Amino acid sequence: MDSGIKSNLALQEVLMTLEIERKRISSICTKSYVFLGIAVVVAVIGLILGFEILAVLLALLPGMIGGVLLFQINDDVKKYKTDFKSNVIELALKGINESLTIAPQSGFPEYEFISSELFRTEPDRYKTEDMISGTIDKTSFYFAEVHAEYKTETRSKTEHKHIGIPSLKE
Numbered sequence: 001m002d003s004g005i006k007s008n009l010a011l012q013e014v015l016m017t018l019e020i021e022r023k024r025i026s027s028i029c030t031k032s033y034v035f036l037g038i039a040v041v042v043a044v045i046g047l048i049l050g051f052e053i054l055a056v057l058l059a060l061l062p063g064m065i066g067g068v069l070l071f072q073i074n075d076d077v078k079k080y081k082t083d084f085k086s087n088v089i090e091l092a093l094k095g096i097n098e099s100l101t102i103a104p105q106s107g108f109p110e111y112e113f114i115s116s117e118l119f120r121t122e123p124d125r126y127k128t129e130d131m132i133s134g135t136i137d138k139t140s141f142y143f144a145e146v147h148a149e150y151k152t153e154t155r156s157k158t159e160h161k162h163i164g165i166p167s168l169k170e
Contacts, residue, residue: 014087021080028073035066085130093132100134107131107144123148 039059046055085104093100107128114122126148133142 008091011088011091014091018080018084018088021076021083025073025076025080028069032066032069032073035062035069037066039063039066093134097134097136099136100132103131103133104129108146113146113148119148121150123150125149 039062042062043055043059046052046058049055082104085102089102093102107130110123110126110128113126113128126146128144128146131142131144133140135141
């Protein structure tokens with residue numbers, strides 16, 4: 001299988017492009033975590049030494065820089081994940097069956113999940129993504145990642161139950 005990856009020039013080109021972007025994102029994330037770490041260390045040292053106001057003021061600048069860097073890179077991280085799914089996963093799926101496609105931002109509508117009656121409890125929270133569809137012989141199908149959660153309460157505790165299952169249609 002490894003030799004198949006090495007011989008697939010289109011995949012290699014996509015992986016090289018994604019690797020450059022991954023390294024850029026990783027570098028910015030590392031810098032932001034360093035700034036946030038500096039802010040925490042400055043605040044802790046200042047608090048230990050009894051300079052509460054000065055500690056907070058000195059910790060604000062690196063904390064704000066770290067937070068802004070993380071906020072700015074968030075859209076790039078989302079785009080990277082989508083590009084990976086759309087390019088790398090799509091090529092891998094095509095290697096299995098030419099009809100397979102992925103739609104990273106798509107999934108099952110909640111009403112379809114509920115109407116499947118696979119679960120007795122209707123979810124309080126619902127999220128779905130990574131719809132994969134295709135046809136094998138005469139059977140068309142699709143499935144997606146589903147995260148459905150519902151809450152149950154008892155006298156002693158509150159529980160969150162997670163439900164996730166791919167679906168199949170003919």
